[in-house]
Amino acid sequence: MNAVVVAVSLMLILSLSRMHVVIAIILGAMAGGLVGGLSLDDTIAAFNNGLGAGATVALSYATLGAFAVAIGKSGLAHTLADRALAMVGHEQASAGSHTRLKYTMLAALLLIAISSQNILPIHIAFIPLVVPPLLYVMARLRLDRRLVACVLTFGLITPYMLLPVGFGGIYLNQILLAQTADNGLATEGLSVMRAMALPALGMLIGLLVAVFLSYRGSRDYDEKAIVDKDAGRAVYSPRTLIVAIFAVGLAFAVQLWLGSMVLGALAGFLVFTLSGVVRWHEADDLFTEGMKMLAMIGFIMIAASGFAEVMRETGHIPSLVESSVDMIGASKGLAALLMLLVGLLITLGIGSSFSTIPIIAALYVPLALQLGFTPLAVLALVGTAGALGDAGSPASDSTLGPTAGLNADGQHNHIWDTVVPTFLHYNLPLLGFGWVAAMVL
Template sequence: MNAVVVAVGLMLILSLSRVHVVIALIVGALAGGLLGGLGLEGSLSAFNKGLGGGATVALSYALLGAFAVAIAKSGLAHALADKALILVGQQAKRGTGLLKWAMIGLLMSVAISSQNILPIHIAFIPLLVPPLLYVLSQLKIDRRLIACVLTFGLVTPYMFLPVGFGSIFLNDILLANVARAGVDTSGIQVTQAMLIPALGMVSGLLIALFSYRKARSYDMERIEQTKRVAVRYSPKSMLVAVLAVAAAFVIQLWLDSMIIGALIGFVIFSASGVVRWREADDLFTEGMKMMAMIGFIMIAAAGFAEVMRETGQVGALVEASVAWIGNSKALGALLMLLVGLLVTMGIGSSFSTVPIIAAIFVPLGVELGFSPLAIVSLVGTAGALGDAGSPASDSTLGPTAGLNVDGQHNHVWDTVVPTFLHYNLPLLAFGWLAAMVL
């Protein structure tokens, strides 16, 4: 059996069995490496080699966590939560339907903006979501719906909008790798290629809004214990918070470094006195601990991905599919998308998946007679498949980090499974449709 299939399948089974994702990734990687002929020593060597690839991302998230705690200390997020609580009280007598949709719209808007307008990715989640949990729970909003909303905002913009992270994915990764594999992309409108798959994500969101429309109750005492320590905020702390966020944003764009941007933002809080110097060390440590799980999972996922590359079994998986395809474009498109789903579910990153599959899929797409536009759509969709729904993806880890601060939101069953069902399945269907009509 193919090593990639076994490794990803074992990782998913262990995750669904509530084994920690880091352990599931390690066990899956070792099993795939052994089956792929690397041996135990070779599998461990490849895994260790890949760990360094996730270190930069992990450190970035750790520093962003510290920055987020400093922003929370300023009271910015709590001020927003206080305003929302006032609105809850005002709406209580008239029903909370309007406020419920306002909260969902707010979180979706911020998630979308985090990819394009203010490219801070998932860093906003541990900053904004925990202070709002009390409000969301009073409104009895199902957190699985919030997970789906946040994941939609984290994935769909980079799939379709060529700005911020979208510019990196669509132009620097997708078009560049398709061109490198032998297809002329000079006249291709990448948004046209990804429009139909993006509509698949929209349809999944609409289904999620229906699936999780019913009220769901949470233990308010547990939320009270974790939601707030008394946080005092003032016009000065609000101003410093805005300046720190703006500085972090500018530095990140200027130096292309989330690490330096978050560090500068934290320094501004310390220098202004909003974060007292004697408290800085504890706050910094608290923030890094908050994002530690994401960091370790991303590091383990990088090791897992390196083992999969070393086995060489991704190419073998595609070659095995060719025998089933024949000359059928419809079957070819479906199998390519399924392979992309499998690879991304294991690696956890669409950005890392596209370079792996493009070199194989592009020649296959040309041989089957797909147009250049359809090939771009196929490769882009195959790469994005699995980002929503992978236990190791930051698009699922981020929502869990914010929604589970009180221990009432399970990563696999409340984030991974809902996002997989509501986004990967429609994306498969719409991606296949795009390949057939473009």
């Protein structure tokens, strides 16, 4: 039995059974290592060796959490929440006004998420800054947070799948085009946007289904829990807001200049400390509180890195790809389906679309060309196979980020409120439209 299939299946089953994701990932890695022929000692050693790969990301999210708490103390994000809350209060009798406010908020979050992939490439860094202050407004509007999770995840994934700028420039140009070219595909003159247009359309349809069908109804949350969580926030003033805007701008500038989210968040936090918005004697406790806020993301990303290393050590990732090749025969339709499903399985386990393409391209590109797929269809096939599983993976930052913001008051479950909804609304249409793209392009 293939170790990757065993490990990913066990991890998903345990996660769906409400076991903590970190424990599920560790147990899945141990089971996969043993099934893959590694001894227990070798499995543990491989897992430990892989942990370091996630340390940088974990530290980045920890410092970002501290920066987010400092922004909360300044009152910057709460000004937006207070304005929205005032609109709710003034329009108490108008359901239509509440509906307009709800969709305006969703549209704003969608635009911010899309922008975080290209215009200001900060990825999920905006979520703990923007979303927690809006939770009370969402509760008053009875807005289903599963819908918000779907909106945020769409904005985090679809831009890099379709637009070759920002993170999309890395995914489409530096990884997809480069890897397929290295494995024999003539990529000169090919349009990655045309290749990925149909898969991106599948993502859009999934979003529309979530917005207008699945989660159009209301859902109640405990407003008191949100108020209690937010009870200690500082009263903001024009001065604190100006300091906060400057700190946010500096943090983003440092991140873009040095390519380090850690240094960017630290620079912003220092602005708050030196300006007095965060008092010197409070800085230590506030920094610790902020690190706790995003600690879960850090631990999951670290554990996922160990999981991925164990899978690589078993050698069963290439054999999984090879076994799918053996099953294909001469059927183009079956070939496209199996390639996509294997990509889905790999990304669900390791949580990274960017790491999946190098794994599958070496065998899938020559095979697809041999079966008669056009170069454009090969791009669509490999690009979609890589993106499949980013939504719906318990270890993906595209699901962890939305959970970090929406669960600030403890009322949003990572697996059932983020992972399962995004899996159903995005992976299923992406699988279908990716298959169609491979067959018609």
